[in-house]
Amino acid sequence: MSTPASDAFRYAHAHHHEIAWMSQNTNHLVPNEIIRTALEAAVRDRRYEGYPLATGDPELLDVIAKDFGMPGLNPFLTGGGTEALYMTTRALLSSGDEVIASDPSYLIIHRFVELSGAVPKNLDIYAPPYRLTADRVQEAVGPRTRMILLIDPLNPLGSGYPRDEVRAIAEIAHDRHLLLLNDVTYRDFSDGHALAAEFAPEETVTVWSVSKNCGLAGLRLGGLLARPELLKTITRFNTNDLGVNVLSQAAALAALRTKPQWIGAVVRQTRANGARIREVVAGVSGATLPVYPSRANMMVIDIAPTGVSPDSVQDEMLRRHGVFVRAGNYLSPKSGGRFVRVSFSNPPGDIERFATAFPATIKTLGARAPAPRTA
DSSP: OOOOHHHHHHHHHHTGGGOEEOSSOOBOOSOHHHHHHHHHHHHHTTGGGSOOOTTOOHHHHHHHHHHHTOTTOEEEEESSHHHHHHHHHHHHOOTTOEEEEEESSOHHHHHHHHHTTOEEEEEEOSSTTOSOOHHHHHHHOOTTEEEEEEESSOTTTOOOOOHHHHHHHHHHHHHTTOEEEEEOTTGGGSTTOOOGGGTOTTTEEEEEESSSSSSOGGGOOEEEEEOHHHHHHHGGGOOOTTOSOHHHHHHHHHHHHHHHHHHHHHHHHHHHHHHHHHHHHHTSTTOBOSSOSOSSSEEEEEOGGGTOOHHHHHHHHHHHHOEEOEEGGGTOTTTGGGEEEEEOBSOHHHHHHHHHHHHHHHHHHHHHSOOOOOO
């Protein structure tokens, strides 16, 4: 019997010094001294005693705007990208609206859509090219369609969108007067990434985060970019009227200011880690990578032919081997029982622990599985 996800996370946090954390697409490769120095300085200055500037550190806002390079789109800070997603769906959707989305996906967004009274229209993408296409989006648009959800690169598959496809989907949003929610949390891992706002600036809300690119998941800072009039509508639902965590802002400023110095090395190590995982998976009968190479820092391993459940793999790898991967059921109602998701912006030592744990886990669980019935 598998362990509930909440218990798995409780166990992993209780043993965090012993765990190779490959379950949440977190980034463990950003130079620690950059973040530590910024946080230590903010603590020494006792910045935590007062409220931050409600609109955000002006220098941080300027760095974010320059990082995206989209004049006319104003950045707004939130407590992580998830809060930006909630605010956007809550502000822009109404009862009866439909949102064109995908399965698999980052289903927290779908839950926010439903809380707004709208309905996700999930297109099954667990087959090549493992992403939405403009043709499928066009075909799915109906009289109640209000928004297109474009996650690029896509969590959990690691698939990304070519520039021409982003343009085509953005043009559908523009021509059909639809909103386009462009979640670009993993864009720094994707070569040649294109922002939908480049092609449909009036219709697009771009949601970003420093959790993954800057390795600041625990500090909870993200935000959105949009045209001023659209931003004004969304920020009616802002709950951080006294500003976003001041220590998070200090760390994010330090990370984004220095990003050109280290992001290349982070991405190269991430790609090398992905290649090593591919070697490991190739040696396990019945396990495959639907998407490779990943354009993010995660991908899924399809294990359906092994007969082993993803929940069992998650539990066995975590508790016996100290390697935390994630079962796919929270990412896909339709296909989540086929795969585990593994993230790999990790030190090489974590990847080698995975290289030992994954084959051993499939072998152990396969031996426990009941023999198939014969006629």
